[in-house]
Amino acid sequence: MPRSRSALRLADVAELAGVSLATASRALAGRDGVSDKVAEHVRQVANQLGYVANMHARTLAGGSTSTVGLIVHEIGDPYFSEIASGVIRVAGERDLMVQICHSGRDPEKEFRQIQTIIAHRAGIIIVAGSGYCDPRAQARSKAALTAFQASGGRVSVIGRHHLTADAVLPDNEAAGRSAAEHLLSLGHRRIAVVSGPDSLTTVEDRLAGIAGAIQRGGLTWSDIPVIPTSFTRDSGLQATEQILRDHPETTAIIALTDAMAIGVLSALRAHGIAVPDRISVVGLDDVSVAADLAPSLTTVRLPMAAMGELALAMALKPQSQRPRRKSTGHQLVVRDSTGPVPSG
Amino acid sequence: MPRSRSALRLADVAELAGVSLATASRALAGRDGVSDKVAEHVRQVANQLGYVANMHARTLAGGSTSTVGLIVHEIGDPYFSEIASGVIRVAGERDLMVQICHSGRDPEKEFRQIQTIIAHRAGIIIVAGSGYCDPRAQARSKAALTAFQASGGRVSVIGRHHLTADAVLPDNEAAGRSAAEHLLSLGHRRIAVVSGPDSLTTVEDRLAGIAGAIQRGGLTWSDIPVIPTSFTRDSGLQATEQILRDHPETTAIIALTDAMAIGVLSALRAHGIAVPDRISVVGLDDVSVAADLAPSLTTVRLPMAAMGELALAMALKPQSQRPRRKSTGHQLVVRDSTGPVPSG
DNA sequence: TTGAAAGCGCTAACAA
DNA sequence: TTGTTAGCGCTTTCAA
Numbered sequence: 139m140p141r142s143r144s145a146l147r148l149a150d151v152a153e154l155a156g157v158s159l160a161t162a163s164r165a166l167a168g169r170d171g172v173s174d175k176v177a178e179h180v181r182q183v184a185n186q187l188g189y190v191a192n193m194h195a196r197t198l199a200g201g202s203t204s205t206v207g208l209i210v211h212e213i214g215d216p217y218f219s220e221i222a223s224g225v226i227r228v229a230g231e232r233d234l235m236v237q238i239c240h241s242g243r244d245p246e247k248e249f250r251q252i253q254t255i256i257a258h259r260a261g262i263i264i265v266a267g268s269g270y271c272d273p274r275a276q277a278r279s280k281a282a283l284t285a286f287q288a289s290g291g292r293v294s295v296i297g298r299h300h301l302t303a304d305a306v307l308p309d310n311e312a313a314g315r316s317a318a319e320h321l322l323s324l325g326h327r328r329i330a331v332v333s334g335p336d337s338l339t340t341v342e343d344r345l346a347g348i349a350g351a352i353q354r355g356g357l358t359w360s361d362i363p364v365i366p367t368s369f370t371r372d373s374g375l376q377a378t379e380q381i382l383r384d385h386p387e388t389t390a391i392i393a394l395t396d397a398m399a400i401g402v403l404s405a406l407r408a409h410g411i412a413v414p415d416r417i418s419v420v421g422l423d424d425v426s427v428a429a430d431l432a433p434s435l436t437t438v439r440l441p442m443a444a445m446g447e448l449a450l451a452m453a454l455k456p457q458s459q460r461p462r463r464k465s466t467g468h469q470l471v472v473r474d475s476t477g478p479v480p481s482g
Numbered sequence: 483m484p485r486s487r488s489a490l491r492l493a494d495v496a497e498l499a500g501v502s503l504a505t506a507s508r509a510l511a512g513r514d515g516v517s518d519k520v521a522e523h524v525r526q527v528a529n530q531l532g533y534v535a536n537m538h539a540r541t542l543a544g545g546s547t548s549t550v551g552l553i554v555h556e557i558g559d560p561y562f563s564e565i566a567s568g569v570i571r572v573a574g575e576r577d578l579m580v581q582i583c584h585s586g587r588d589p590e591k592e593f594r595q596i597q598t599i600i601a602h603r604a605g606i607i608i609v610a611g612s613g614y615c616d617p618r619a620q621a622r623s624k625a626a627l628t629a630f631q632a633s634g635g636r637v638s639v640i641g642r643h644h645l646t647a648d649a650v651l652p653d654n655e656a657a658g659r660s661a662a663e664h665l666l667s668l669g670h671r672r673i674a675v676v677s678g679p680d681s682l683t684t685v686e687d688r689l690a691g692i693a694g695a696i697q698r699g700g701l702t703w704s705d706i707p708v709i710p711t712s713f714t715r716d717s718g719l720q721a722t723e724q725i726l727r728d729h730p731e732t733t734a735i736i737a738l739t740d741a742m743a744i745g746v747l748s749a750l751r752a753h754g755i756a757v758p759d760r761i762s763v764v765g766l767d768d769v770s771v772a773a774d775l776a777p778s779l780t781t782v783r784l785p786m787a788a789m790g791e792l793a794l795a796m797a798l799k800p801q802s803q804r805p806r807r808k809s810t811g812h813q814l815v816v817r818d819s820t821g822p823v824p825s826g
Numbered sequence: 827t828t829g830a831a832a833g834c835g836c837t838a839a840c841a842a
Numbered sequence: 843t844t845g846t847t848a849g850c851g852c853t854t855t856c857a858a
Contacts, residue, residue, distance in 0.1 A: 147851060158829045163853060173827060190601035194538040195851030198834045205581070205602070214567035214770075214787065216560065223558035226584055235602055237549070237579045240570055257534035258549070258579055371774065400774045407776060426558075430715065430744045432751060432776030443558065491835060502845045507837060517843065539835030542850045 146189045155183040166191065197259055205235045206262040206450065207255030211243045215369075216425040217395070217442060221266050221296065224446025232454070234262075241267060243335075245275040252282050262292045262453040266446070268340035269299030275337070276300055287457065294453040296445055298339040304452040304461050306445050309468035310340055313438040314347025316470045317392050317420045320436070322355040325479035326390040326418060329357075331364040332377040332398050341366075344394050344422060363388070367398070374401025382409060389417055389479050396421040396428050396437055403431060403475065414477035424471055433474035441466055490533045499527040510535065541603055549579045550606035550794065551599030555587045559713075560769040561739070561786060565610050565640060568790025576798070578606075585611060587679075589619040596626050606636045606797040610790070612684035613643030619681070620644055631801065638797040640789055642683040648796040648805050650789050653812035654684055657782040658691025660814045661736050661764045664780070666699040669823035670734040670762060673701075675708040676721040676746060678738050685710075688738050688766060707732070711742070718745025726753060733761055733823050740765040740772050740781055747775060747819065758821030768815055777818035785810055 152162035157180060164172045165180035172180075197203050208225055210218035222238060229236045237260060239251035248265075255263055263286065270276055280301050283293050293303040298310075321329055331348060334341045349359045363385050367373035374393055378401065381388055393399035399421030406413050413419055413433050421428065424439035445466050452462055496506035501524060508516045509524035516524075527533075541547050552569055554562035566582060573580045581604060583595035592609075599607055607630065614620055624645050627637050637647035642654075665673055675692060678685045693703045707729050711717035718737050722745065725732055737743035743765030750757050757763055757777050765772065768783035789810050796806055 148853095149851080159852080160829060160831095160854080161827085164828090167853085169853095171827065176827085190597055192542070192851055193602045194542040195834090196853075198536070198538040198542050198836085198850090199852040200834060200854070212567060213557070213570060214560075214564050216558075216563070219560070219563035219566075220558050222563075222582070223556060223584075226557060226582060230584060233598065235581045235583070235598065237581050238566070238570060239579070240567075240574060253534055254577065254579065258537045371770075400771065403776075404774050426715075427744065427771045427775075430748050430775065431771075432747075493835080503836080504838080504846075505844060508844090511837085513837095515843065520843085536835055539850090540837075542852085543835075543837040544850060 146187055148189070148191065151180065151184045151187060151189050154187065155180045203259055203261030204233060205237055205258065205260045206264060206453070207237045207239065207252075207258070207260040208264045209239050209241050209248060209251050209255070209266060211267045212240055213238060215397070216427070217397070217423055218266060220425070220442035221446035221449075224443035224448075225264060225450050227443070228447045228450045243267065245270060245279065248276070249278045249282065252279050252286075256282065256286055256291070260291070262294075262450070264294050264296070264449050264453060265299065265301070265303075266296040266449070268297045268338040269295070269301070270337055271339055271342055272337065273300040292453040292457060294449045296449050298343060302461055304449075304458075305463045306449045306452070307463055307465045308340070308440050308445065309466055310343035311347035311350075313422050313440060313468040314344035314392075314394075315351045316347070316438050316468060317422060318348040318351035318355070320470055320472065320476065321390045321392065321418060321420060322351060324390075324418065324476060327357060327479070328385070328387050329362055329390045329392060330381045330385055330388045331362060332374050332381075332391060332393040332402060333364050333366045334369045334394050334398070336366050341394060348392060369395050369397055371397050371401040371404070374398030375405045376401075378402045378405035382411075390476070391417060391419050393419065393421045396423040396425045396435060399435055399437065399475075400427075400431065403433075403435070413475050416480055418476040418479075420476055428471075429473065431475075436473045436476040437471055439469045439471050490531055492533070492535065495524065495528045495531060495533050498531065499524045547603055547605030548577060549581055549602065549604045550608060550797070551581045551583065551596075551602070551604040552608045553583050553585050553592060553595050553599070553610060555611045556584055557582055559741070560771070561741070561767055562610060564769070564786035565790035565793075568787035568792075569608060569794050571787070572791045572794045587611065589614060589623065592620070593622045593626065596623050596630075600626065600630055600635070604635070606638070606794070608638050608640070608790075608793050608797060609643065609645070609647075610640040610793070612641045612682040613639070613645070614681055615683055615686055616681065617644040636797040636801060638793045640793050642687060646805055648802075649807045650793045650796070651807055651809045652684070652784050652789065653810055654687035655691035655694075657766050657784060657812040658688035658736075658738075659695045660691075660782050660812060661766060662692040662695035662699070664814055664816065664820065665734045665736065665762060665764060666695060668734075668762065668820060671701060671823070672729070672731050673706055673734045673736060674725045674729055674732045675706060676718050676725075676735060676737040676742050677708050677710045678713045678717075678742070680710050685738060692736060713739050713741055715741050715745040715748070718742030719749045720745075722746045722749035726755075734820070735761060735763050737763065737765045740767040740769045740779060743779055743781065743819075744771075744775065747777075747779070757819050760824055762820040762823075764820055772815075773817065775819075780817045780820040781815055783813045783815050
């Protein structure tokens with residue numbers, strides 16, 4: 139790719155304004171050491187010329203970095219696109235650029251993306267998406283991020299990671315509990331769970347919440363069928379087939395994500411099984427289409443966009459002694475996919 | 483934000499490898515002018531040290547730029563997140579970073595984002611999202627992009643824009659035609675259209691396709707109610723209320739986007755109106771949830787992810803004499819939301 | 827308050 | 843094939 143060069147340099151502005159390079163630099167950066175009069179004049183000239191500073195030169199010379207790297211599993215996934223939307227919104231307010239990479243939920247690829255972001259000298263790195271239960275999975279990423287922080291970079295993560303960094307912690311356990319309690323309160327005892335990859339902390343936490351509620355409800359957790367799959371609609375669909383086959387007595391299904399819940403609903407519809415009359419379905423996340431499914435999906439809302447905003451806001455603050463941790467809220471949203479246990 | 487500095491410089495690698503800066507640079511950039519033996523050695527040393535080049539220094543020194551700027555309306559919108567996914571996928575293969583900005587469908591904000599991207603010295607700018615019917619809306623953006631191209635930058639756009647650049651042209655007109663013809667073939671004569679902002683070329687084109695089909699079908703276009711709103715689910719919902727009130731005889735609704743079609747379905751469900759038995763609904767885009775709505779949505783598929791991939795692929799080729807233009811395909815996807823006109 | 831000059835880390839001419 | 847050197851455009855000491 140050929141280099142892109144805008145003829146306009148700070149030197150041009152300085153010359154036209156009749157000041158030195160240094161003065162022009164100070165004026166435009168809003169630093170002090172310049173009289174208001176001169177500063178204003180320089181800014182006017184720059185504006186007139188349509189001057190925009192070369193970020194590369196600025197960063198290289200030791201100026202501040204104005205880009206934030208965001209690592210998501212896959213931007214096409216609504217969970218992540220909503221987080222990204224929040225990050226970009228806050229970034230836009232501060233004139234920061236957001237660079238987005240796909241990790242593909244692969245620790246190795248995640249590490250490579252982190253390397254690339256560091257090479258681009260981002261000042262902030264946000265790792266969105268679940269952490270891994272096994273600390274070793276992210277060992278290399280952790281080392282890279284620690285070095286990055288040591289050199290002044292700021293890091294924040296969304297989710298429970300084995301990384302030493304400010305963290306936005308989705309209420310995964312509480313959300314799982316909430317979903318399960320909702321079903322229990324409707325009288326369901328034959329509950330099945332469509333789960334995700336059990337290498338992920340998100341899965342661990344959501345399951346823990348569900349398990350706790352189940353046990354407090356007087357049921358035995360190990361009696362509950364838990365089908366591990368991946369976080370996709372199709373996996374939800376297949377897992378449902380399996381549940382219908384192996385556990386026909388099931389009256390309620392919890393899907394660990396809305397994406398999977400959509401697959402669950404599809405499978406049930408294909409089988410002509412009435413929701414919620416015969417089987418209730420509850421998801422987690424509350425992606426924006428959840429309300430528009432038929433039946434509309436009962437789910438537990440996690441504020442994805444707000445999580446993205448918060449992650450960047452935390453990273454914009456100076457590093458604290460110990461990593462900050464902020465929990466998000468969660469909220470059970472009861473819609474039409476859940477109902478009382480069938481009397482049959 | 484403090485600067486982020488990795489102590490490791492090319493000079494360190496060169497020294498440790500026992501070669502000059504220039505040789506090290508050549509070796510790592512994969513340029514020739516170095517013996518394979520030396521090159522390999524340098525690369526090994528660099529790898530061992532965990533060296534990653536400073537992009538800013540590299541770009542400033544006249545090397546190639548490795549970032550692409552992508553302007554979308556809003557990344558939380560599935561249409562754009564799928565496009566972005568395609569762009570990021572291709573970028574990942576080539577070690578390019580993708581910077582994403584929101585235009586908010588506001589020409590002024592779009593211009594500012596373009597400025598910012600140019601300041602960051604991206605080598606490629608991709609403008610996704612509809613163009614504006616009024617060329618003046620994008621006049622400033624156009625000027626900025628033209629200057630950018632003149633200095634070696636590459637630009638590609640998705641949609642019909644008044645910009646001189648390589649373009650991926652969604653089959654908007656054909657898609658509109660296809661949707662309308664489908665309804666006509668089912669016998670519908672009382673068709674209403676839920677449209678978007680008529681400042682957008684996307685709206686103009688989709689409506690043109692629909693109008694053409696309608697007229698060829700023997701109907702009078704001006705008799706068809708066209709409700710202009712915005713491209714959102716809620717607008718689709720409200721427009722439907724209006725259609726039910728003002729045009730109760732309607733047997734089919736075309737929504738210009740799936741997002742709006744989702745709102746249409748919601749409104750009809752709220753009114754207890756059977757789809758497709760009393761009213762058929764067809765959307766455009768085929769966002770991924772379209773298949774999972776109930777009833778599943780008949781729509782016309784535009785390959786969003788492929789469009790994103792294509793846009794970047796075009797921009798990666800050297801600029802041609804005249805702007806390239808590539809049409810995307812489109813495909814009618816018949817699902818359960820459309821059926822024959824009610825016999826009543 | 828202002829200006830001159832020394833880099834930031836790299837690439838790319840130019841020499842050897 | 844390799845090395846030397848002059849910048850790229852900016853920020854930031856250090857002097858004035």
